[in-house]
Amino acid sequence: MSELREIRADHDRATIVMYQAYPDAIADVAVEQQKFGPPFSVGRMTWIKPSFLWLMHRSNWGRKSGQERTLAVRIRREGWHEALSLAVLTAFEPRIHGTPEAWRRSFESASVHVQWDPERTLRGAGLPYDSIQVGLGRAVITRYVEAWTVSIEDLTPRVQKIRRLLDEGRAEQAARLCPPERIYPVPADLTQRLGM
Template sequence: MSARREVRADFDRGSIVMYQAYPDAIADVAVATQRFGPPFSVGRMTWIKPSFLWLMHRSNWGRKSGQERTLAVRIHRAGWEAALAAGVLTAYEPGAHGSPEAWRKAFEAAPVHIQWDPERSLRGAGLPHDSIQVGLGRGIIQRYVEDWVVSITDVTPLVHKVRKHLDEGRAEQATRLLPREAVYPVPQALVRRLGM
């Protein structure tokens, strides 16, 4: 269990922002219709991340093939917390699972996978606290798409602007443009389950 784990996010009383990177074909449909539709697939796990900088690290600031567009997907907090409550960590942890066998069984049956990775700095260096990623499996993606999404915003222009400042050595200006993220109050009942 790690005290370094916290969920940092852009959230308000009813909703929380998740970041996802997609190719144009998926992003165009999502932004135009304000919901995910084909070619987005509900048949494979989709990962949602509340940390903007973690996604920037993952997508190399939108330079990775198939991850050129960054979407800020605002979802209901009730949906987010339902996902966390259905989640199982991607690795065995004694404090959360009891035994490796219990973890393996739970993991194989889980509709949601929870993974912690070092949070990233503006320049991609690992930070001393971890950031959460949540993988929504087939059993729950439909709820994400149909019930949880409040709005979908294309933040690719922001990504390009921040990246340009960074590339030109203006870290201070880049930092000022970052979405504001604060520590999210994870319900006490979920803390152990999430290995926090």
């Protein structure tokens, strides 16, 4: 349990941005239609992350196979809150779950999973505070696609430019190109559930 768990995101009064990395086939359809469609599968869990640098760490700046394209998916805040209200942490925490058995039962039946991992610097080093990842299960992915998504932007050219600047040792310029993120106000009824 940590005070160092905060959600940092690019958000406004109505929406919040999630980052995802995909191969061309999925990204092309999503950007063109402004919503996910085949070959994107609503039949398996999809992970969304409000931290741009965490996704960059995970996708190795778009160099990992199947994660070449970085998408910024702007979703409705009410959808985000709905997802968080259904979430169960991926690890047992006594203060929240009581017993390992109670956690296991709720985790196995949960339609949304939440995991906290160390936030990352521009160069991928771990920071002393955590970043949230939210796994949407089959029960809610269709709502994510049909009802929550407002717009989808392809950030791949920007990611490549930031990566090039980093490779050239121009970290300050690279940092200026990263999307802005600030602390997101989590409703009080959700902070306990999320282990915040």
